[in-house]
Amino acid sequence: MHIGLIGLGKMGNNMRTRLREAGVEVTGFDRNPDVTDVPTVEALVQALPAPRTVWVMVPAGQITDSVIEELNGHLEAGDLVIDGGNSRFTEDFKHAALLAEKGIDYIDAGVSGGVWGVENGYGLMVGGSAEQVERVMPVFDALRPEGPREEGFVHVGEVGAGHYAKMVHNGIEYAMMQAYAEGYELLEKRSDLIKNVPGTFEAWQRGTVVRSWLLELLVRALKEDPTLAKIEGYVEDSGEGRWTIEEAIDNAVPVPTIAASIFARFVSRQDDSPAMKAVAALRNQFGGHAVKSND
Amino acid sequence: MHIGLIGLGKMGNNMRTRLREAGVEVTGFDRNPDVTDVPTVEALVQALPAPRTVWVMVPAGQITDSVIEELNGHLEAGDLVIDGGNSRFTEDFKHAALLAEKGIDYIDAGVSGGVWGVENGYGLMVGGSAEQVERVMPVFDALRPEGPREEGFVHVGEVGAGHYAKMVHNGIEYAMMQAYAEGYELLEKRSDLIKNVPGTFEAWQRGTVVRSWLLELLVRALKEDPTLAKIEGYVEDSGEGRWTIEEAIDNAVPVPTIAASIFARFVSRQDDSPAMKAVAALRNQFGGHAVKSND
Amino acid sequence: MHIGLIGLGKMGNNMRTRLREAGVEVTGFDRNPDVTDVPTVEALVQALPAPRTVWVMVPAGQITDSVIEELNGHLEAGDLVIDGGNSRFTEDFKHAALLAEKGIDYIDAGVSGGVWGVENGYGLMVGGSAEQVERVMPVFDALRPEGPREEGFVHVGEVGAGHYAKMVHNGIEYAMMQAYAEGYELLEKRSDLIKNVPGTFEAWQRGTVVRSWLLELLVRALKEDPTLAKIEGYVEDSGEGRWTIEEAIDNAVPVPTIAASIFARFVSRQDDSPAMKAVAALRNQFGGHAVKSND
């Protein structure tokens, strides 16, 4: 098997490594000349045997759009594009339709695992036709973790289903992280009683109901910095959490913990909260309660 | 009618004024010699005609406890104590039981209206026996707003019911304030589109579904400071909101908006969030996402 | 002043009444022959003096789209369309651009007040050019409540700003309703202590911090049915609440109480909750906790 891989950033580079170690031939392209195998997307396409398979691993949105448009100019009927980035599932419909005009196939692949994937393998959720998914199964098998295929790979449905599943995965992930974080803060706050916060998380790794990979990562973080003194409580969010809420709203699905997780991140990034200014102003108006002034 | 009033702070002082203007004779006591009418609680009790009525208007908790214990030492059977402070309703059971040993009656009165009460009257929610409530109705009538009695006064039930209703009132109040505040922030954030945020709130005062007294207060605040630039988004909370959630939990009543309002206040008072440090640490661990360091 | 009014349903019909009572001449059109003044939109346009003003008061979405497209075919440069329905603000940009091609002006008007507006007047939030807003001020003055104009009317900004403000208004409204509802449930649940739930709400109408128009409506509802026994706890939602959350997410504004209000409505409409099935299944798996079977 020989595939093209566009985007050799943190994720793509690791994936190229894992694919090669598994015996998949990979021609990679990146705008960064230090990591690319070929100088252009066109050269990448020419380097591949037909029918070609090109895995796209670039930031969602405009960059993915432009890469797929460029590929559309170079590929031909029977070729396959796999979008392994974090595109919104609605983008898949658009990309698949564009490529279909020329007879090019399309698969969307949600990829989980972060920087650990190169070693542990990547959890994969894919959407597309059964025929195409079967054709590139050696690629999926190379990327996914050891063990039974069905425990690290799923063909979720037609185009869009892979990214949809990944979106929901990330929504769940947000709420799980928030859950541990709330527990952490509560334990930290009662340091009069809780004499070993890092040790408590460490001890939850075996036997308990809350054991998980995220817990293990929190244990790692607390070993490096037992009170997280070096880290500011400022948290970005990528699109998946927001899209999860929008999808929930479109489908009348209540998602209170996922929404709470996103809102907590929004607050974490504010220097001051306009909303809480308004609450402070109201309390001052009706009760004469003192406000903290910004002097 | 001649009653005693203990506690002449912001609220108590205003209430004395309103009572006197309505023709109720008031002997007030406060530890602050500048405002007190008599030098001691004992002197206050001696100044009152039997059966005596003493309205207690001091901070909830230990101070209310000690005042009621002191009154218990000076009052006699047939007298009446009214706790108009923000005591938790469970305290009422304790106070009523203590006083009942000597035959002293007890009423709990939830009082709403803040600094505006002296002028507008106070919304009153009382708990106690029908007989006692009837006896001091002239006091309630003097304190409550103009208009039909049932629109500004309610005998909610036996002892504890008044403070319970006030507790729930404040829980609702918290969530209403948060609701306006969230809307305020959203309008503020879209200043590219919304050219008149204070004017928008002002225009909601008549005809709209969200018109309320709190809205009028927010309009006042925005007239004084259209972007709330002088106010920090730091908000204290008193006990009632917390008790509301505890009661909700004890009774398996879902209160998501009230809880969200309290949590928003907790966050508003944090310099940094331990929970969000933990989330940032987790993101860094699995995805190599950068964290903001506290250097 | 003589305007056209398209859409004579519950809201439109009332508005025609109020406008006529204020001396504004109204030619109304509705597909319902029982209420319409003219047989077609074309006839309505022909009945109006140039430059024409047509107020559209039909359901948001496709119906509004088609009415505006039809108007676009009949109106001419210098005429004005006002969308008074509950359109999403993003629709305004589309409608204004379409009409602008022919030189037709556009105003979006958020209208609050429900079935009470005919009597109380409607709270109005409008977006558009100052010139056009000024031109139809007699219409706004006829519709808005008595009292100072700025307490029931606001020119929020350019096209879209009116519906944006109305959207936020409704988001706040959702959370306020939920706040009262949570308090109601808590009082109801403690009927051992709270002997007069309707009376408690009634007494909050004067002097308290939570007094509002919504509170007055709840008092009315409780007078008709003191335990709400005849009403099922099933609540629809219209688009504005959902859009508010989507806008909040797009702008990274935390809106926990508004989101909680929407989610509570979603849950209220479920016969059974897939999510809670999953939680029940999990508890059964790890703890052997009994599940309720659907047999």
Add this chain to the structure above:
Amino acid sequence: MHIGLIGLGKMGNNMRTRLREAGVEVTGFDRNPDVTDVPTVEALVQALPAPRTVWVMVPAGQITDSVIEELNGHLEAGDLVIDGGNSRFTEDFKHAALLAEKGIDYIDAGVSGGVWGVENGYGLMVGGSAEQVERVMPVFDALRPEGPREEGFVHVGEVGAGHYAKMVHNGIEYAMMQAYAEGYELLEKRSDLIKNVPGTFEAWQRGTVVRSWLLELLVRALKEDPTLAKIEGYVEDSGEGRWTIEEAIDNAVPVPTIAASIFARFVSRQDDSPAMKAVAALRNQFGGHAVKSND
């Protein structure tokens, strides 16, 4: 090592099995004659070598109280009581103080693992003096999972700290379960797109960020019943989740996801929601929106 074990229900019985398999001698007592080793608590105490160790594994609250009081009557100075049940940490202070009057030692042990513990071992969080914890380490080592001690056992602090940590553990557990459940509902709702919901969860078991033991249990549940058709979405809650929120409130720690999880359970148990009746009533009042009647 020879200990007494009071309470041979689902958990206690399994623990006796695991302890005996590990070579710890166990004399068990239960009111159920089919499972007890001795007829009375007194007989159990007499069967143990001094200094005695008695592990109490009965329901929290009054039953635990009465067992500890009974033990207090039979044990003597130098003996040790371990409460392994789900007592609130504040109960530990009371129990330890009672026993201390006679010189009897006390350890609180939070135990996680459910019905799987007999096979996998139990995650243990203990509070008490270092000396006593050290003395019964063979018991903890027998109960905890295989692997490094610190990954399945922690000495959290003085008396109360063990149950405190377990309480927080359960709070986190609630929110994690809710997170997966929300994701499940969203995937279920989009069955037009997601063709393999159970397979999606199955595939998350390796490589993904959300992999956990709870996820594995959900996979098991979905294998048994792929749409959870046989399970009603009705979920009980035990005390720990509620206590977590109360502690959070007492310490001003925001816990939005944990609170949301509890509230979702409350709602799941309601036939109809008084709060949503109130919202429906309000919508009907202001907008004339139809309500579903309970006829």
